[in-house]
Amino acid sequence: MSETMDINEIVKYLPHRYPFLLIDRVVDLELGKSIKAIKNVTINEPFFQGHFPQYPVMPGVLIMEALAQAAGVLSFKSEGRMPTDGTLYFFAGIDNARFKRQVLPGDQLTLCVEMVAQKRGIYKYQAKAYVGEELAAEADLMCAERKVNK
Numbered sequence: 001m002s003e004t005m006d007i008n009e010i011v012k013y014l015p016h017r018y019p020f021l022l023i024d025r026v027v028d029l030e031l032g033k034s035i036k037a038i039k040n041v042t043i044n045e046p047f048f049q050g051h052f053p054q055y056p057v058m059p060g061v062l063i064m065e066a067l068a069q070a071a072g073v074l075s076f077k078s079e080g081r082m083p084t085d086g087t088l089y090f091f092a093g094i095d096n097a098r099f100k101r102q103v104l105p106g107d108q109l110t111l112c113v114e115m116v117a118q119k120r121g122i123y124k125y126q127a128k129a130y131v132g133e134e135l136a137a138e139a140d141l142m143c144a145e146r147k148v149n150k
Contacts, residue, residue, distance in 0.1 A: 022066035035074040043105040058103035067127040093142035121145035
């Protein structure tokens with residue numbers, strides 16, 4: 001069964017806050033399988049002040065972070081956990097990262113993440129970010145589940 005999430009629901013499942021919360025909406029989520037989320041890219045993003053003032057481009061590392069946050073929501077929801085439980089999913093690895101298209105103010109990033117493996121608190125994902133139908137970036141991501149003191 002597929003579900004959606006608005007920003008009020010997303011903030012329950014991600015510990016990130018402004019200016020580092022990089023997901024605006026979840027448009028499709030299948031527990032234990034996949035998530036499709038949206039990041040609206042606006043000129044108001046604080047990173048555009050320095051990257052680059054004359055030609056604003058969303059940093060590739062932040063595209064990867066947005067994909068990792070989508071993976072985090074998928075993991076939290078799939079495992080029935082929340083950050084308030086004292087569980088966090090930490091970005092643990094990235095392989096095969098490729099950047100195919102610049103992401104500019106006014107673009108809408110569609111973040112597509114599939115869970116491909118899970119074993120002993122380590123999760124592996126295939127992740128792709130699109131602008132429209134055009135692939136902007138892709139990577140294989142890894143997250144590690146950890147208990148933290150609140």
